Amino acid sequence: MVHFVGAGSGAVDLITVRGKNLVDHADVVIYAGSLVNPEILNTCKKGCEIYNSATMTLEEVIKVMEESEKAGKSLVRLHTGDPSLYGAIREQMDLLEEKNIAYDICPGVSSFCGAAAALKAEYTLPDVSQSVVITRMEGRTPVPEKEKIKMWAKHQSTMVIFLSMGLLGQLQEQLMEGGYDKETPAAIVYKATWPEEKVFHCTVSTIEKTAEENNITKTALVVVGKVLNSSYARSKLYDPGFTTEFRKGKE
Structure with a gap:
């Protein structure tokens, strides 16, 4: 076996x-x-x-x-x-x-989960983003045309980008070309959950600069989206006025 x-x-x-x-x-x-x-x-x-x-x-x-x-x-x-x-x-x-x-x-715990823990972030905030795009830049491994970064960026969802540390200049360009404002919050998480874990907050337009300044060249994820720094609506699930299978809402 x-x-x-x-x-x-x-x-x-x-x-x-x-x-x-x-x-x-x-x-x-x-x-x-x-x-x-x-x-x-x-x-x-x-x-x-x-x-x-x-x-x-x-x-x-x-x-x-x-x-x-x-x-x-x-x-x-x-x-x-x-x-x-x-x-x-x-x-x-x-x-x-x-x-x-x-x-x-x-199954195992993915580094995209470890990155969220390192950032103390929730990828799916009400009224901000209810979807998470897990993707990568095209390098030696090709990416289907409809799945290029600029295409995903049009959705303005939370993005977790793997295997792309050597292509950060192109990554920035595609994110902004796809529709992210240059000031959209972003972060680089190096070796999530390892003892040497490091977190660097930045914006879409400063991803490459942030990596260069901190000498991060591999073994890192890039997270992009307003969930990193945005107001959000309260969850309906725990709202006193919201009825669920287990609790009747209060008027």
């Missing part, structure tokens, strides 16, 4: 209980060494085979999975954050299905 496990956003104790149990009992672990906190591996059982996928190709990863399956071993494929976001797990699962190797998925 292959278990795809979300390691969480960085802090060792943000892996789920289920995920930790799978890691602790695994015979083999393949972890995303460029992003997963290696301290999570400290509780692996004695004799566990550990591979760093940062130095491996897809074919090499699948070969280890095949060999483990033939040997009757339990294997954990440990991804950063939640495997469903930029985890490249679909191509692995498709190959496992072709080879009739069983697998399952254990």
Whole structure:
């Protein structure tokens, strides 16, 4: 059996209980060494085979999975954050299905959640934004034309932008071209939930400058939207006059 496990956003104790149990009992672990906190591996059982996928190709990863399956071993494929976001797990699962190797998925805490915690922010404020766009700039990995940053910016929703630290100048331009005012609040969150976490508040027009001034070149998210600094309407859910399934509103 292959278990795809979300390691969480960085802090060792943000892996789920289920995920930790799978890691602790695994015979083999393949972890995303460029992003997963290696301290999570400290509780692996004695004799566990550990591979760093940062130095491996897809074919090499699948070969280890095949060999483990033939040997009757339990294997954990440990991804950063939640495997469903930029985890490249679909191509692995498709190959496992072709080879009739069983697998399952254990979700994890994504760094976009960790960033919100670091910012002490709520991404969905009444009358401000009720949607969150999770996206990235186009780099070596292409982005569909309809999903380019300037297209999402037209919605004026909260945006959390992954994998784009090397393209911040272009990011600023696309955000403003799409409709964000240059003074729209933004923030850079470096290594959310890690011990070295840092938060830098800025505006849409100063994202690149802020990163340069603080020497932030990778392992960071950009958050954009008025939820970072805006008045908002009170939630209806806890309004005394609002009736719910569990409480009758007061007139």
